Amino acid sequence: MRESSDLAPINLDELRGLKIEKKGKIIFMIMNTDDMLIAYSDDARDLVDSCEKKLNNSFEATPILRLNIICVCTYFTIRTKGILTLDARRHVYGLIIHMPVGLDPNSDVGVSTPLDPHEVYSKAHSPPEIDFKFRDKVWQVHGKLIHLAIWARPDLVHFVSVLGRYVHNPSEKLWRTYSRIAIYLVKTRDFKLVFGTPHIELMDFEP
Numbered sequence: 001m002r003e004s005s006d007l008a009p010i011n012l013d014e015l016r017g018l019k020i021e022k023k024g025k026i027i028f029m030i031m032n033t034d035d036m037l038i039a040y041s042d043d044a045r046d047l048v049d050s051c052e053k054k055l056n057n058s059f060e061a062t063p064i065l066r067l068n069i070i071c072v073c074t075y076f077t078i079r080t081k082g083i084l085t086l087d088a089r090r091h092v093y094g095l096i097i098h099m100p101v102g103l104d105p106n107s108d109v110g111v112s113t114p115l116d117p118h119e120v121y122s123k124a125h126s127p128p129e130i131d132f133k134f135r136d137k138v139w140q141v142h143g144k145l146i147h148l149a150i151w152a153r154p155d156l157v158h159f160v161s162v163l164g165r166y167v168h169n170p171s172e173k174l175w176r177t178y179s180r181i182a183i184y185l186v187k188t189r190d191f192k193l194v195f196g197t198p199h200i201e202l203m204d205f206e207p
Contacts, residue, residue, distance in 0.1 A: 038064065086193040088152035092185050095144045099182040110187020114159040115177060121162060126169040138170040141178050152193045156181070 025044040030037040040048050052064050096105045103109070142163065149156040159181065166174050 084195045086152045088148055088192075089189055091144070091148050091152070092189050095141070095148065096182050096185055096189075098141065098144065099179060101179050101182065103182055103186055105186060105189060107186060109183055111180060111184050112187070114156060114181045114184045115162065116180065119173075119177070121166060121174070121177075123166060123169075125171040125173050126166065127171060130169045134175075135167070135170055138167055138175060138178065142167050145178075145181065153191065154193070155188070155191070 025047065026041045027044050027047060028037075028039040038048055038051075048064070052061075055061055093105045096103050142160070145156060145160045145163075149160045163174065163177060
């Protein structure tokens with residue numbers, strides 16, 4: 001939803017480029033299953049309050065709180081520098097500990113790439129019959145990686161896509177690759193997704 005400074009609605013479908021006006025009311029609403037993230041300019045607070053009341057009349061909902069964690073990612077801003085950060089270390093640590101290879105998330109081990117560039121993956125490596133218990137184990141880890149790649153670690157997107165081609169009937173070779181990714185995550189555990197702007201005044205949103 002967006003309004004110009006004269007309160008006229010703006011059709012975002014016809015907008016080419018996004019120019020934010022200081023006096024314009026701006027509201028961003030993002031849904032993920034039963035979680036809602038609302039970011040808005042200060043002068044749009046009355047609209048957000050009205051929306052919250054209507055939601056509470058129809059659904060059992062928690063009060064709107066200042067954002068701290070969204071989709072297992074810790075959110076924080078440094079307004080004086082115009083920086084917004086998504087930190088997924090909680091999710092990374094959970095995945096590393098979940099892997100049954102005895103990795104210490106705080107150790108100095110690590111590799112520089114998630115996949116071995118010399119390895120070739122093929123359905124020919126899959127066993128003749130599906131081991132459903134083993135597949136469930138692979139699916140659990142793959143699901144965690146998908147979540148991590150989508151929300152805060154774009155460096156994993158390509159590799160998750162590659163491995164996803166073979167999870168229907170995974171091989172032991174594929175499982176070893178997930179172990180390598182866990183080792184990669186140990187080395188890169190402090191990676192964060194950082195957004196920035198030179199226009200500090202645009203950080204005056206109430207999350």
